[in-house]
Amino acid sequence: MHLIWTIIIGFVAGLIAKALTPGAGPGGFFLTAALGIAGSLAATYIGQALGLYPPGHAAGFIASIIGAIVLLLGYHLFTRNRVN
Template sequence: MSIIVTIIVGFIVGLIARAIMPGDQKMGLIMTTLLGIVGSLVASYGGAAIGLYAQGTPAGWIASVVGAIIVLFIYGLVTKKS
């Protein structure tokens, strides 16, 4: 059951990140979900690495959205067509 919750949370976080990030991101629902999941993982492990969170605790919604925005920014740089 937790994988389904992870996918749903990742989708919601990805949608919020895309809404906050300026510009037009051309990606589908699957990429949005993956973006949210990766952003949440970045926030969790990044926060644990710098001592903001204990290992294994969820980072929270705000940190997950910030992580997803960072991943979205990097994704935009990588896929940008010159």
């Protein structure tokens, strides 16, 4: 059940990260959701493994948003030089 909540929180974190990240960003719903979920999973498990916060702590949600923002910025850097 913890993984399901992490995915749901990741989806919300992806939407918030897209709203906070400058630029057009990935336009697709599924790409935004995937980046948010990946950022959430990474931030949740890395933060807990480092002992920064326990499971279910509010810092995990904030870290999920930061993780999604980092992934979105990485996506911007990776795709900005592509010719459309």
